[in-house]
Amino acid sequence: MLTKSNFKEWFNRYKYAELASTTAALLTSLFSKIYSGLTTAYLITFAEYLAFYGVILISSYRKMALKHKNENKATGFREILSLVKNLVLEFGYPAFLDFLLVRPFCMYWMPILCGNYFFGIILGKITADSCFYFFTIINYEIIKKRS
DSSP: OOOHHHHHHHHHHHHHHHHHHHHHHHHHGGGGGTSOHHHHHHHHHHHHHHHHHHHHHHHHHHHHHHHHHHTTOOOOHHHHHHHHHHHHHHHHHHHHHIIIIIHHHHHHHHHHHHSOHHHHHHHHHHHHHHHHHHHHHHHHHHHHHHO
16 A cells, blocks of 8 residues: 555655756756757666666665664675665666666657657656656565565
8 A cells, every 4th residue: 555655765765866867867968969869868868877876876875884884784795785686676677678668769759749858858757757666666665575
């Protein structure tokens, strides 16, 4: 059952990564003046991924390290490997589908369909994010229940 606390937890988990990826998308969209629409769509996608997963990886590691520090445990290679495994399980196939198909499609077509490049990029990002988070949150909840 979905509750307000679920949405708050998801929001808190993804908010900084989403902020970083949105900033990267908007900044990278400026390349549209240099490159073709499809090339720019993939550049935007790549920049978003770099920003998003960089923030997710760093924040997840810091959270785990803080937890271990409070428990007076060392954060070793095995814990880092477990963290990476869980992140791959959480984001794996949603990221694969998103990167290869959904996000470039949305980033290419939404500006064309809207007739406004900037609004189209925002709408494309929201559309792609909705698809991505649907599957990612399902995976996150499954991983939480297993832990």
